[in-house]
Amino acid sequence: MVLTEFELIKHCFNWPQNNDDIICAVGDDASIVKVPNGYDLVQSIDTQVADVHFPASAPAQLIAQRALRCAISDLAAMGAKPQAFHLALSLPKNTNQTWLESFSKGLHTCANEYDISLIGGDTTSSPTLVITIQVQGIVPSGSALTRNKAQIGDGIWLSGEIGKSAAALDSILANPSAFIENTCDSHDSELATAYYYPQAQIALGQKLIGIASSAMDISDGLLQDGSHIAKASDVCLNFATADIPINKRAIALHGKEAALELALSGGDDYQLLFTAPQDAKETLINLGCHCIGQVQEKSSDWLILNGQPLKNTIMGYQHF
Known part of the structure; x- marks a missing residue:
């Protein structure tokens, strides 16, 4: 990998923000996000491991698309509107810049489709590619869909x-x-x-x-x-x-x-x-x-x- 960790973040993952709820995003110690009045915050986290959840040799942009879409699906299950996500990437040391750029392109395309903003994350070295995505969304207060209210006769x-x-x-x-x-x-x-x-x-x-x-x-x-x-x-x-x-x-x-x-x-x-x-x-x-x-x-x-x-x-x- 030619890029340093911080060069990688700046080059591949420091995207323009167009969400007024995002106060502070990529590049700071933590993110700051507003929750609009009358809404609850919905959060979920999903981890995908190469050759467990997807083929390690699959094209990087497809791996990225799949990882983010799977994570966003948890927000759909709660009736939430996507707002933002964090990305943690554990990368093998032989990961090259071309792969990262392709991964970033796929991730960015998916994020734009679902109108969800990347607001931070982490990168580390690992023997195996591991992708962890934490998503958050908003839902009108008290209205989130859950698993525990099915009624007899439904x-x-x-x-x-x-x-x-x-x-x-x-x-x-x-x-x-x-x-x-x-x-x-x-x-x-x-x-x-x-x-x-x-x-x-x-x-x-x-x-x-x-x-x-x-x-x-x-x-x-x-x-x-x-x-x-x-x-x-x-x-x-x-x-x-x-x-x-x-x-x-x-x-x-x-x-x-x-x-x-x-x-x-x-x-x-x-x-x-x-x-x-x-x-x-x-x-x-x-x-x-x-x-x-x-x-x-x-x-x-x-x-x-x-x-x-x-x-x-x-x-x-x-x-x-």
């Missing part, structure tokens, strides 16, 4: 198709650069886009305020993340697989049964999973959402799939 909803990212994983691991080199066909490109460019559902999350009773984003798989809502709300989620929206290309590539398994447990979807009262059905359908089940009173099970309780099953990605 519908269970998804914001869109799931399983696309997991369906692309084998081909991405086989050739991490194929997507940016345009060597994969148009259909596989659709799946790879879901992996590298997950769409944080920011606009929908804000529209769900006052409608959804509980919500979260799907990062570790529908079943595993669904169990978090069930446990937090002390209810049972009853899913109907026939109603789960699964991408047609994923079905064509893997077969119907395997594509369903990817949708249930594959993860990396970053769609919103939420519950809402039955009288919100028409509104949610008009928003393009899909009803995939109903909240029930908990007996001995957190999740039911097509009438069958799920017990002692690994339902999604396990970090440990």
